[in-house]
Amino acid sequence: MDKVEIRVSYFASLRDQAGMAEEKVALVSCSVFEVYQMLARKHKFDVAGRFIQYAVNSNFVDRDYVVAAGDHVVFIPPVSGG
Amino acid sequence: MEIQFSVVSNEIVPVVLANEAAGAVVTFEGRVRNHNDGRGVDRLFYEAYEELALSEGNRILTEAERRFDILKIVAIHRVGLLEIGDVAIWMQALSSHRKAAFDACEWAMDEIKKSVPIWKREDYSEGNPEWLKGESIVSADTDRYDRQIRLPEVGCDGQAKLHAAKVLVVGAGGLGTPAVEYFVRAGVGHITVVEPDFVDVSNLNRQISYGFADVGRLKVDVLHRRVQDIDHSVEFVPVAEKLDEINVEALVASHDLVLDCTDDFAAKYLMNDACVGAGVPLVTASIHRWQGQILVVDRGPCLRCLLPVPPPTFCVGTCEEEGILGTVAGFFGILQANEAIKFLLGVDGGLSDTFLAVDLRDYSVLRINRPVRSECPICSTGQMTSLDSDIxxxxxxxxxxxxxxxxxxxxxxxxxxxxxxxxxxxxxxxxxxxxxxxxxxxxxxxxxxxxxxxxxxxxxxxxxxxxxxxxxxxxxxxxxxxx
The missing domain is CATH 3.40.250.10 (Rhodanese-like domain)
Incomplete structure (x- = not known):
C-alpha cells in the first residue's frame, strides 16, 4: 500500500517524552488512534491513546479519523496542573 | 469633537438649537422637587466626577443620535447647590417628526441617570442629609476603576455589571490566586473561593497571595485578608471545602460564572457537568511545565465533547510532580480572569468553541476548533462510557x-x-x-x-x-x- 506523509505535533508531556515538538511521518493511511499507538511505541509515551485529544488541521477529530497525505495531526494529552 | 454634554455650576441657560429640517423640538427639564421617598427636601447638592461625567455623557448622547432618527441632542447638567424648582438637567432633541425626539430624550435621560458619575446629596427638612447614588452603582471611588472605565467596552455600565457579578473560583493555587486578585482590582463585586488546603512553603513560587508568614494557615483565610486589603468593599465568601458531588450544584447555581483553577480532573468534570446543567459559563485552564491551555464552556461544546470521561489522576502529571514556573501559572490564571471579565462585560471572547494552548518557552500558539460531539453524554445523547473500572x-x-x-x-x-x-x-x-x-x-x-x-x-x-x-x-x- 502507498504511504502518506503527515506532520505530527506533540503537546505538553508528549513533547517532553518525544524530545521534539514535531516530526514528519510516512505511513500507510490509518486512524489517528493507530498513528498514536505506533508513535507511542516509538517514543515510549506513558499516556494511553484513549486519553489523547486528537486534532487534525486545527479541528478536533474522533479517534477513528483516517489521516490523509499532508494532514497536520496534533496529539494533546490530558493536562491538569493548576 | 462637538460637545453635546456639559456640566455647569451656575444656573442653566438653555441653548437654542436651530435646524430648518426640524419639525419637532422636545425639551426636557429635570427640576429639584420638595420631597423624595416621603421626606421633605429643602435643597440638593450635586457633585460630579467631571472628567468622566463629560466623556460618559457625550458617549450616551452620541449613541442616542445613532439609535434614534434625530437631528441633534444636547444636555446640560448642573452641579453645586440647587434650590427647590431649580433646573438640575436640561435636555433638548431635534427631529423631523416628534416621536424620535421624545424617544431619544427618554432613553438618554435613563442612561444618564444610570451611568454618569454625578451624585446628589439631599438636605431634608428634618436634617440628616444623605448622599444618593444613581440607579446603578457608580461607586464613590470611581477613581479606582477610572483607567478601565475609559475603555469603550467597559464604561460605567460595564463597571456596574462587574460590580453586580458573582463569580465562583475553585482552587486558590497558581491559577486561582492571580485570577482572584485581578477580579478584585477589576471591581468584581462578589467572589466565592473554594479551597480546602493550607499554605505550604512550596506554594510560594506561584501562589502570589501568600507570604512566608502564612505557611500553615488556611488558604481561603489568607486570601480573604488579602482581598480585604486590596478592596474591602468586595464581598468575599471563603469555602474551606473540597468540591464534591454534594456541594457542587448549589455552588455553581448561585453564581454567574465559574473559574476552574484546580489541578484535578475529577473536579474539572464535576464543574463541567454542573455548569452545563445550570447554564453557567465555565472558564477552565490547565498548565504543564511551560505550556498551558484554556477553554470556555458556554452553551457550546463542553469538556466531555473532547474527552468523554476524565482520565485517572495518576495518568497525568501535577505541578507537584512535573514542576511549574510561577510565571506560567500566573499567565494562565490572568488569562482566565481576562476571559471571565470579558464574559461579564458581554464582550465575545472567541474561546467558547476554541481550545487555546500557548507554550511560553517558544511562544508557539495552538488554536483548535471544538465541535459539539453528538456522542457527548452531557451535551447530547451519548452514553457515559465505561473507563475500564476493573483495571x-x-x-x-x-x-x-x-x-x-x-x-x-x-x-x-x-x-x-x-x-x-x-x-x-x-x-x-x-x-x-x-x-x-x-x-x-x-x-x-x-x-x-x-x-x-x-x-x-x-x-x-x-x-x-x-x-x-x-x-x-x-x-x-x-x-x-x-x-
Missing part, C-alpha cells in the same frame, strides 16, 4: 487465581523483591513474556501504583485486554507485610 486490582482479589502473572514495571525492576512480597505467585520480567505465556491476568506492579496504571491503560489500548495495575504498588505490599 486496578488489590492483591487479595488476585492472589490464588490460576494463570495470574505479576510483572515488575519499575524503571529498574527487581523481580526478586516482588517475588518475596507475593509469595507463591509467578513473577516475570517483561509484559511481552507474560503475553507469550498466555497469562490469564497480567498484573503490573510499580513502586506506588501510578506507572503501572499508566502502562496498563496503554496496554489495553494496544489490545492487551487482560492488563491490570496493582493498587498502591510495592509500597503498599510492604506496608501490608509489616502490618
Amino acid at each position: 486496578e486490582v488489590e492483591l487479595c482479589t488476585v492472589v490464588g487465581g490460576a494463570g495470574i502473572v505479576f510483572v515488575d514495571v519499575r524503571q529498574t525492576p527487581s523481580p526478586q523483591e516482588l517475588m518475596d512480597l507475593v509469595t507463591d505467585c509467578v513473577v516475570l520480567g517483561s509484559v511481552e513474556e507474560a503475553v507469550e505465556r498466555g497469562a490469564e491476568q497480567i498484573v503490573l506492579v510499580c513502586q506506588r501504583g501510578r506507572t503501572s496504571l499508566r502502562r496498563a491503560f496503554c496496554l489495553r489500548d494496544e489490545g492487551v485486554r487482560n492488563a491490570y495495575s496493582l493498587v498502591g504498588g510495592i509500597d503498599r505490599l510492604m506496608k501490608e507485610r509489616d502490618a
Whole structure:
C-alpha cells in the first residue's frame, strides 16, 4: 500500500517524552488512534491513546479519523496542573 | 469633537438649537422637587466626577443620535447647590417628526441617570442629609476603576455589571490566586473561593497571595485578608471545602460564572457537568511545565465533547510532580480572569468553541476548533462510557487465581523483591513474556501504583485486554507485610 506523509505535533508531556515538538511521518493511511499507538511505541509515551485529544488541521477529530497525505495531526494529552 | 454634554455650576441657560429640517423640538427639564421617598427636601447638592461625567455623557448622547432618527441632542447638567424648582438637567432633541425626539430624550435621560458619575446629596427638612447614588452603582471611588472605565467596552455600565457579578473560583493555587486578585482590582463585586488546603512553603513560587508568614494557615483565610486589603468593599465568601458531588450544584447555581483553577480532573468534570446543567459559563485552564491551555464552556461544546470521561489522576502529571514556573501559572490564571471579565462585560471572547494552548518557552500558539460531539453524554445523547473500572486490582482479589502473572514495571525492576512480597505467585520480567505465556491476568506492579496504571491503560489500548495495575504498588505490599 502507498504511504502518506503527515506532520505530527506533540503537546505538553508528549513533547517532553518525544524530545521534539514535531516530526514528519510516512505511513500507510490509518486512524489517528493507530498513528498514536505506533508513535507511542516509538517514543515510549506513558499516556494511553484513549486519553489523547486528537486534532487534525486545527479541528478536533474522533479517534477513528483516517489521516490523509499532508494532514497536520496534533496529539494533546490530558493536562491538569493548576 | 462637538460637545453635546456639559456640566455647569451656575444656573442653566438653555441653548437654542436651530435646524430648518426640524419639525419637532422636545425639551426636557429635570427640576429639584420638595420631597423624595416621603421626606421633605429643602435643597440638593450635586457633585460630579467631571472628567468622566463629560466623556460618559457625550458617549450616551452620541449613541442616542445613532439609535434614534434625530437631528441633534444636547444636555446640560448642573452641579453645586440647587434650590427647590431649580433646573438640575436640561435636555433638548431635534427631529423631523416628534416621536424620535421624545424617544431619544427618554432613553438618554435613563442612561444618564444610570451611568454618569454625578451624585446628589439631599438636605431634608428634618436634617440628616444623605448622599444618593444613581440607579446603578457608580461607586464613590470611581477613581479606582477610572483607567478601565475609559475603555469603550467597559464604561460605567460595564463597571456596574462587574460590580453586580458573582463569580465562583475553585482552587486558590497558581491559577486561582492571580485570577482572584485581578477580579478584585477589576471591581468584581462578589467572589466565592473554594479551597480546602493550607499554605505550604512550596506554594510560594506561584501562589502570589501568600507570604512566608502564612505557611500553615488556611488558604481561603489568607486570601480573604488579602482581598480585604486590596478592596474591602468586595464581598468575599471563603469555602474551606473540597468540591464534591454534594456541594457542587448549589455552588455553581448561585453564581454567574465559574473559574476552574484546580489541578484535578475529577473536579474539572464535576464543574463541567454542573455548569452545563445550570447554564453557567465555565472558564477552565490547565498548565504543564511551560505550556498551558484554556477553554470556555458556554452553551457550546463542553469538556466531555473532547474527552468523554476524565482520565485517572495518576495518568497525568501535577505541578507537584512535573514542576511549574510561577510565571506560567500566573499567565494562565490572568488569562482566565481576562476571559471571565470579558464574559461579564458581554464582550465575545472567541474561546467558547476554541481550545487555546500557548507554550511560553517558544511562544508557539495552538488554536483548535471544538465541535459539539453528538456522542457527548452531557451535551447530547451519548452514553457515559465505561473507563475500564476493573483495571486496578488489590492483591487479595488476585492472589490464588490460576494463570495470574505479576510483572515488575519499575524503571529498574527487581523481580526478586516482588517475588518475596507475593509469595507463591509467578513473577516475570517483561509484559511481552507474560503475553507469550498466555497469562490469564497480567498484573503490573510499580513502586506506588501510578506507572503501572499508566502502562496498563496503554496496554489495553494496544489490545492487551487482560492488563491490570496493582493498587498502591510495592509500597503498599510492604506496608501490608509489616502490618
